[in-house]
Amino acid sequence: MDYSRFLVPQKEANEPYITRILAMRAFQLPNLISLAGGLPNKDVVPIVGCSFTCADGTTLTVDKDEMKKASTYQSTKGNPKTLSWIHKIHAKYHNPPILNDGNPNKRFSTVVTPGCMGAMHLLFRLTVETDDVVLLEEFSFGGTKKNMRLCGGELVGLKMDEQGIRTDDLKDALTRWQQRVSVASGRKLRKPRLLYTVPTGHNPTGVTTSFERKKEIYKIAQEHDLLIIEDDPYFYLQYSEDFVPSYQSLDTDGRVIRLDSMSKLAIMKLFDHWGMDGFHQHINYLRDFYQKLRDRTEQMMHELLTDLIEWKSPEAGLYIWAKLKNNQNSLIFADMEFCEKHDVFVVPGVDFSCDLNNATSYFRICFTYTNQQEEAIKRLRNLVVDINARQ
Known part of the structure; x- marks a missing residue:
């Protein structure tokens, strides 16, 4: 399809950018010796290697040659090995x-x-x-x-x-x-x-x-x-x-x-260690871990909050979208001084609304960051009760 209609007019210089064209092509030709691009020498990279330990105890090592490639200029689109995994x-x-x-x-x-x-x-x-x-x-x-x-x-x-x-x-x-x-x-x-x-x-x-x-x-x-x-x-x-x-x-x-977001899943070296099967196993681990946090959070919400808010259980992701039953405006959650009295924060729905002129009773709960679900929901109940008492 023709993408030109989706692009805004760009003010570009008329002269060709030959240096960049040659540099991009050189990245694709490993046997070519390039004297064109203004690139530093890989032998002056001060860090010659590193290692890090995975949660399962495995140690992964980045050797000297890999460090040289990672520490100097990369292709505009990204590291070729990372692109291959993607x-x-x-x-x-x-x-x-x-x-x-x-x-x-x-x-x-x-x-x-x-x-x-x-x-x-x-x-x-x-x-x-x-x-x-x-x-x-x-x-x-x-x-x-x-x-x-x-x-x-x-x-x-x-x-x-x-x-x-x-x-x-x-x-x-x-x-x-x-x-x-x-x-x-x-x-x-x-x-x-x-x-x-x-x-x-x-x-x-x-x-x-x-x-x-x-x-x-x-x-x-x-x-x-x-x-x-x-x-x-x-x-x-x-x-x-x-x-x-x-x-x-x-x-x-x-x-x-x-x-897509790789930050929530892995870094390049882990791809090499896991392979596709290991990557899939890690996805299953994340899904099960966060699902348990969601279920623990909702269990406490059912015990303590059904008289004050309503919500629907999410099938994916990190968030529960909840609605105040007795208040038409959740903007009170933006009052940090008031919320700090109860030591719990949630995000008022107005922060996400495309129409800032209309009040909303919705607010967002992120259930994945803390492991203190029980205490968090107790504090949230006290906060909502206090909000209702202020009306």
């Missing part, structure tokens, strides 16, 4: 139709970035500018919203149900985007070209988009020529044996840009 993981768990497509306009490609936020910073700079409308879940991570707005984008939040983004609301936003942007102020806004979504263990709601819903949304994206940004750091933290397939597994066009 390619293997995507082939096993997603098997995107374009993985081995010979069409250069649909070729599968990978880039390593400093975290998902680093990837979004680069991505939105390329695809979002003033008067652009971006579609995303009505409650979304604050850092993502800020990144979009810094690029000049206007946000239209899409309503969700237990299956994910509602298709009726997505269709409505694709026909009435102008009316749904409250701050348009008479400006003529462009039809949305981007759909951003966190489909697994959504942050903050915990909703996992069903495969049937993904197929419906992908079809709508084809009809309206949308680029889907699939931000999916919790894909491997699904609390079931059978994972819900990703948007990328449906992508016949090359319209899905998938953002």
